[in-house]
Amino acid sequence: MEFKDKLKWKKCSKCEFLQHPSHLRCLNCKNDKFIFIESTDKCTLLTYTILKAPPMEFRSQKSYALGLVEFNNGIKALGQLSTDLELVPGMQLKPVFKKICENLNGEEIYSFIFVPL
Numbered sequence: 296m297e298f299k300d301k302l303k304w305k306k307c308s309k310c311e312f313l314q315h316p317s318h319l320r321c322l323n324c325k326n327d328k329f330i331f332i333e334s335t336d337k338c339t340l341l342t343y344t345i346l347k348a349p350p351m352e353f354r355s356q357k358s359y360a361l362g363l364v365e366f367n368n369g370i371k372a373l374g375q376l377s378t379d380l381e382l383v384p385g386m387q388l389k390p391v392f393k394k395i396c397e398n399l400n401g402e403e404i405y406s407f408i409f410v411p412l
């Protein structure tokens with residue numbers, strides 16, 4: 296499964312429940328047949344918070360923003376936000392795959408971060 300260009304979710308083929316791709320069976324009905332749903336290019340910031348005491352993995356940052364976004368196809372995701380601009384609920388963002396931190400062993404960790412358009 297490739298995560299570097301699109302975020303992906305599993306949609307249950309029976310009850311249409313959306314869930315993280317790591318689940319082998321539907322969390323709602325236990326079905327094991329899924330359709331993969333991909334993120335769209337743009338998403339909308341629904342709400343956010345600023346973490347002023349980040350976990351140790353983010354020790355290189357004094358603080359960072361964590362936001363809930365909704366893609367144009369209705370899928371919602373929680374993730375780190377770029378803080379270059381003032382954050383306002385309703386603003387348009389795009390997911391970018393990049394280094395987000397270093398773990399406690401000093402290894403670089405990559406994931407999606409949401410950047411203002």
Ligand SMILES: [Zn+2]
Nearest residue numbers: 307310321324
């Ligand atoms: Zn289901």
